[in-house]
Amino acid sequence: MTYVDLDIIHGDHLVNQQKPQIIDASKLAPISEKLFQESVPIHSIKLKVYFGHPVYEIRTNKSTVIVDGLTGKFKADLSKEKLQKNTLEIYTGDASISSIELLESYPTEIGGRKEPVWRVQFDDTLNSTLYFHPQSGRLISKRSDLWRVFDFLWLLHIMEFWDSDGFSGWLFRLFSITSLFMALFGTWLLFYRFKGDASE
Numbered sequence: 001m002t003y004v005d006l007d008i009i010h011g012d013h014l015v016n017q018q019k020p021q022i023i024d025a026s027k028l029a030p031i032s033e034k035l036f037q038e039s040v041p042i043h044s045i046k047l048k049v050y051f052g053h054p055v056y057e058i059r060t061n062k063s064t065v066i067v068d069g070l071t072g073k074f075k076a077d078l079s080k081e082k083l084q085k086n087t088l089e090i091y092t093g094d095a096s097i098s099s100i101e102l103l104e105s106y107p108t109e110i111g112g113r114k115e116p117v118w119r120v121q122f123d124d125t126l127n128s129t130l131y132f133h134p135q136s137g138r139l140i141s142k143r144s145d146l147w148r149v150f151d152f153l154w155l156l157h158i159m160e161f162w163d164s165d166g167f168s169g170w171l172f173r174l175f176s177i178t179s180l181f182m183a184l185f186g187t188w189l190l191f192y193r194f195k196g197d198a199s200e
Contacts, residue, residue: 009150011142014128015090021049029072031056035065050137051086057136063115066135075135077102078118086137087120087130095124102134109148110141 007013031045035058046057047069054069068075078086080100087097099121106113110131117140118132126144133140 004146004150009147011128011144011147014092014130014142014144015139016092018090021052023047023049023054023069028054028069031058031067032072035067048136048138051089053137055136066133077116077134078132078137083118083120083132083137086132090139091122091130093122093124093128095122095128097121098123106131109143109151 028047042058042060044057044059046059048055048057049069055075056067056069058065058067066075067073080102084097084100087100097120099119101119101121103117103119106115106117107119110117116134118134120130120132122128122130126146129143131140131143132138
């Protein structure tokens with residue numbers, strides 16, 4: 001788990017870091033008032049730029065809504081052609097794209113959320129995969145077989161074979177409590193042994 005640099009495990013080498021982009025405020029469209037008349041409360045509104053296109057990310061207590069920054073309307077899903085162009089702009093490898101697929105929900109390896117996501121897979125030895133938000137084009141996550149092996153070893157480490165949310169698994173707790181008991185028992189045996197030697 002420590003042999004390969006963690007940045008490589010995370011897949012940071014697969015993409016270029018995008019430089020901050022300047023937004024031309026004169027081209028921005030205001031958000032339609034109709035969006036604020038919904039019963040769903042809005043927690044935050046952020047203006048972002050992905051691949052040169054401004055979008056409003058509106059977060060509610062149910063989901064994140066993407067509004068086109070140039071039209072002020074809900075942003076449609078990216079086309080496969082546009083996504084492929086965006087991907088090749090940031091991909092640093094030399095492998096070709098093997099598949100582009102719009103999934104109905106996140107795969108388990110990126111959290112399993114019940115939201116659609118674009119998955120772009122590359123034809124390389126590590127099965128590198130990039131995941132993008134379907135409307136904004138935001139890069140959500142990077143995965144490769146290095147990460148998948150690391151994740152498997154991590155699950156063994158925390159003894160959570162059914163759910164990788166953390167250290168809350170019953171098996172991990174059982175081994176922790178058992179180990180603590182054995183350590184305390186061993187300490188007591190050591191003290192008992194020293195006490196017996198002193199009394200002779």
